[in-house]
Amino acid sequence: MYEQSIYLWEEISPEEKAAVSKHVEACPNCAELFQQIQVMQERVTEVSAKKTIAPNAAQLTSRIMQAVHEQQRSSHVNLATRLFSPFQLIRYACATLSLVLVISFGLEYTHTGTQQKTQITTLEEGVILSSAIIRSSAADRKKRKSIFSACKAPFTDQLAYRECIKQQFQ
Amino acid sequence: MDKEIEFNLIERSAKGNTAAFRALVEANQAFAISLASRFVRDVTDAEDIVQEAFIRVWKNLNRYDFNFRFKTWLGKIITNLCLDAGKSIKQRQTQALDHSITHQANENATNELEHEELRKIILHLAQQLTPKQQAVFVLRDLEQLEPDEVCKVLDMSNGNMKSNLYYARVHIKAGLEKYYQIKPQNQT
Structure with missing residues (x-):
């Protein structure tokens, strides 16, 4: 037990x-x-308590470090091989082509957009112009009305009325 | 090695600094060789395993868990490599060792030789254990790691570790009795 x-x-x-x-x-x-x-x-x-000691500890360290350096180099070479493999190059070409296409479409769109913007500006100007015309004609109408009303009131005679209007316009 | 210095070296090594890694290798190489040679005995085999272990460490430094001591992690890698390599190496060494032990025992040598003989006998007996028992025995009794550290290295529960250690010690004791004619014990 x-x-x-x-x-x-x-x-x-x-x-x-x-x-x-x-x-x-x-x-x-x-x-x-x-x-x-x-x-x-x-x-x-x-x-x-009795530990085995490597007979050539420094040599072993060098061997390990050499292997590590080789590992590091081979990982760099692998990376480069991966980055520049034929398959990868085709992928880069496709990506570049896609990018070029996207940029082209972008530029085209921007250009068309500018044209549309110009038209829109013209329309805006047209609106402003129209409103100015409307405003000026309204003012003109108001002025004419005041002339007519000013001449009409004291005179009943048609001839005098016409003379008054003429004077007012002059 | 101070924990902070060790962490700093690990961090720099993980970023590809080979000088920092060299310092890490130099600080832990003695432990690595000592541990590997408990399993495989032949120094050349032990050196090969240590080299492979440090390369694995280099490759996986970015996955290092800072909750573990570096020695625990390194010990884990070395133990696994030794157990993987164990079968082929063990067969080769057992024959050589048997001859060596018999030869030296017959010489009735000095204390130093007796000590060396005892070392060889214990390592020889350890090689006859199952891989788990051998690993537990080597880490706990020969490398004197704490029980919880042994569990971490071997991914083992405390109960499992104790059970393996018990059977390992029973086997070692029986083997030593055989070599030294220690009187067998009746047990309760």
Whole structure:
């Protein structure tokens, strides 16, 4: 029951450790196993302390960096190959053609738009002119009316009325 | 290495700065070689794995998760590479190692040689474990990583890690008893 905990002594919780310790004190077999595991772990720790060192650490670093540089170069070449592959060039040509077409249509549209704008300006001017004419004729009518009304009131004689009108217009 | 300096080096390396990457390699190379050689034993094989691991790191730096320690990430890559490469290398090395152990044990050598022998025996026994057990044993007992770090490196739950570690230690203990005639233990 406690065997696994004895093997995993360093990994178990403090509560589990307390329970295992209590059992080990009372069980000679588990106490012996515990002792053996501790000895084994000490030996393993001794082995773990001895790290393998690369005989030519600097040479290994150079090898790694050389491989990295090659990787970097090949990724640049791959990028260039991808960018300038025949398929990609066809795509660029199509894109350029599309762009040219779009620009051409744009220019055409702008040109037509200017013409329409000119017509619109002329129409505006026409409206302004018409309204000016209307305004001037209205003023003219008002003036004429006042002349007629001014001459009509004091005179009943037709001849005198005509003379008055003539004088007013002059 | 200081965490901030390490993050700075990783960021610069991710932008294509090879000088920064070189510093990163130099700072972690010893750990990388030590870890790889726990799995594959032969230094040349270990160096090849370390080189491949650093190239993978270089390629994937833009995907680096800053929640992980760099060593944990590197350890993960190396462990996976070692386990992938393990079968072919293991078969080749097991024969050479068996001969080596027998030869040295018969010599009844000095402490240094005994220590080297013990190291070889433990690594030899570790190679007989399943890949998961071997990885857990190497990372936890030989590289002395913390349990939660082992779980991160191997994408393993704590329970799974403990279970693998238990079976690994049982196997190592049995193997050591065989070599050193440690008295077998009755267990409760």
